[in-house]
Amino acid sequence: MKTRRNKPDNRRKADLPPRAAARRESPAGSLPWRLQRILAHSGLASRRKAEDLIRTGRVVVDGRVVTELGLKLVPSDHRIEVDGKRIASPESKAYYLFYKPKGVVSTLRDPQGRPTIFDYWSRTQIQERIFPVGRLDWDAEGLMLLTNDGELAQTLLHPKFQVPKTYRVKVRGIPTLDSLRRLQTGTWLPSGKKHQAEWKMVKTGLDRSWLLITIREGEKHQVKNMCAAIGHPLMAIKRITLGPLSLGRLAPGEIRPLTPKEIRALKSDLSG
Numbered sequence: 001m002k003t004r005r006n007k008p009d010n011r012r013k014a015d016l017p018p019r020a021a022a023r024r025e026s027p028a029g030s031l032p033w034r035l036q037r038i039l040a041h042s043g044l045a046s047r048r049k050a051e052d053l054i055r056t057g058r059v060v061v062d063g064r065v066v067t068e069l070g071l072k073l074v075p076s077d078h079r080i081e082v083d084g085k086r087i088a089s090p091e092s093k094a095y096y097l098f099y100k101p102k103g104v105v106s107t108l109r110d111p112q113g114r115p116t117i118f119d120y121w122s123r124t125q126i127q128e129r130i131f132p133v134g135r136l137d138w139d140a141e142g143l144m145l146l147t148n149d150g151e152l153a154q155t156l157l158h159p160k161f162q163v164p165k166t167y168r169v170k171v172r173g174i175p176t177l178d179s180l181r182r183l184q185t186g187t188w189l190p191s192g193k194k195h196q197a198e199w200k201m202v203k204t205g206l207d208r209s210w211l212l213i214t215i216r217e218g219e220k221h222q223v224k225n226m227c228a229a230i231g232h233p234l235m236a237i238k239r240i241t242l243g244p245l246s247l248g249r250l251a252p253g254e255i256r257p258l259t260p261k262e263i264r265a266l267k268s269d270l271s272g
């Protein structure tokens with residue numbers, strides 16, 4: 001589902017433009033889906049592979065082997081097993097990629113009444129109770145993963161897994177190679193921790209530079225603080241990747257479900 005673009009703005013919820021286009025079907029809703037689609041959506045296999053699983057008698061619905069393609073079911077009403085193992089209920093697993101615009105808080109509610117990321121999907125037909133994995137600052141933009149898969153979210157955020165996150169940043173001035181190397185060897189941050197980053201210079205202007213910075217932790221204001229620590233204050237920041245996920249062509253305010261391939265990539269990265 002590609003949704004209509006929502007304009008980044010500072011208006012309050014009531015004034016915001018019409019939300020993303022309705023999804024015609026929802027695995028958490030009451031509309032039936034074809035069995036192969038349910039299997040693919042669960043992240044188990046591609047649609048083609050799911051068809052093979054059905055044809056070869058490996059799929060059991062409510063205790064009965066189903067070999068015909070095209071059987072339509074409301075996923076939450078049935079017990080679906082593949083090779084004797086129940087598939088994850090689509091209702092309990094939903095994954096969306098969201099482009100958080102600048103000037104929006106990445107929480108579900110804001111006591112100060114500023115636009116929140118929740119405004120961007122509350123008027124879609126997304127029925128799952130999804131929440132953001134991690135945060136982006138109010139003035140940051142870019143990729144956010146929204147899910148109701150708490151286990152995956154915790155794993156993604158856990159420092160032990162060192163999930164890479166890449167940001168395209170604009171900084172004041174033109175850093176010397178020495179100061180960039182400090183990013184690599186590690187900078188001390190206000191938290192009292194020392195963190196390293198990978199960097200790649202994209203281009204320089206007269207008095208500013210554009211870089212790609214990759215970090216593996218998710219400390220608050222981490223990139224901002226790292227840039228400040230090397231004497232080049234951050235002017236703009238956009239997250240473009242999270243693990244195997246990329247922002248791609250998503251525009252500010254857009255939200256789309258992850259593809260089964262992306263879900264598989266995410267899970268296999270975390271299990272490896």
Ligand code: URA
Pocket residue numbers: 135136137138140220221222223224225237
């Ligand atoms: N680092 C920051 O400084 N801000 C963000 O929003 C994300 C990473």
